[in-house]
Amino acid sequence: MELFEAMETCRAMRYLKPDPIPQEMLERVIHAATRASNPGNSQRWGFVVLRDTDQKRRVQQAVAVAVREMTEMAAAAAEANPDAMDPSSRRILLGAGHLLENLHLAPVIVIVCAHHDYPPGSPPQIEYVYSTVYPASQNLILAARGLGLGTVFTTFNLSCEPQLREILGLPDDVKMGTVIPMGFPERDFGPVTRRPVDEVIHYDRWDPTR
Ligand SMILES: Cc1cc2nc3c(=O)[nH]c(=O)nc-3n(C[C@H](O)[C@H](O)[C@H](O)COP(=O)(O)O)c2cc1C
Structure with a gap:
């Protein structure tokens, strides 16, 4: 797939089929992630690929307990006053709730x-660690898109870090950056909605009118 088309259509896919991902495809995606830029080419990343049903369930439980209350409050507010929320935010909220409850059904969580x-x-x-995990995560989601796999970038780890560290057996010097469910998508890829370039570009100096 053409690179720009992949970037243009790499929507957050929160509805994933449980169908397994072929091993070769999975390794290609991780390979692409490891081609990313990183500080001093130190390449100090590690990709914990959850495939085991029980491990995925443990992670889903930890995340759901931590995030559910927040999501439910937002959903109740949206329900009570449907006109106050634009359709796009509403879609995100519904999708985020679905993802939370079905995280363990994704064939893989990276x-x-x-x-x-x-x-x-x-x-x-000095948190250079994020300079390592974010470019790799972006490469990963784009490579997955190129192969027809859906992903969604999340920072679920921030909501329940101690529990996840325990489940994954992470040593003290290893930080989590992103939690990315991956699988064949149930819904269509499509164009992402972003602000136009002329609203965000600043030539030579910051333009306060933008
Ligand atoms: C750092 C980061 C954290 C995110 N965390 C979540 C999350 O916890 N749950 C979720 O459903 N989406 C999450 N997203 C996805 C964004 O909500 C999504 O990319 C954005 O709404 C735009 O939607 P689109 O990519 O489908 O166009 C995250 C994205 C980023 C970059």
């Missing part, structure tokens, strides 16, 4: 992690 040790000897507050 948790993109990185060692928290770059640059060597740096103080812990």
Whole structure:
């Protein structure tokens, strides 16, 4: 698939089929993730690929308990006042709720992690770790799109970090960056809705009117 078409149609896919992902496809996606830019080419990433039903269920439970209350409150508010929410936000909310309850049914959940040790000897507050996980995560979702696999970028890890660390057996120096469910999509890929370039481009100096 043409690169620009993949970027243009790489929607967050929150409805995924449970059908398994062929191993070769999975490895191609992870390979693409490891082609990403990263600080000093340290490549301190690690990809925890959850395929085991029980492990996926444990992760889903931990995330659902942590996030459900928030999602339910937002859904109740939307229900009570349907006109206050635009259709796109409403769709996201419904999709996010569905994903939360069905996370474990995705054939694969990839948790993109990185060692928290770059640059060597740096103080812990220097968070280069995110410079490692985000480019890799973006490569991953685009490669998946190119192969017809749906994904959704999430930071579910932030809601229940201690529980997930325990489930995954993460050592102290490894941080989680993103939690990305992946599978063949139940819905169609389609054009993403983003602001036009002329609203976001600033030539030579920041333009405060934009
Ligand atoms: C850092 C990050 C965290 C995100 N977290 C979530 C999430 O927790 N749940 C979710 O359903 N989508 C999540 N998303 C996906 C965005 O909501 C989605 O990309 C955005 O609404 C635009 O939709 P589109 O990509 O389908 O055009 C996240 C995206 C990013 C970049």
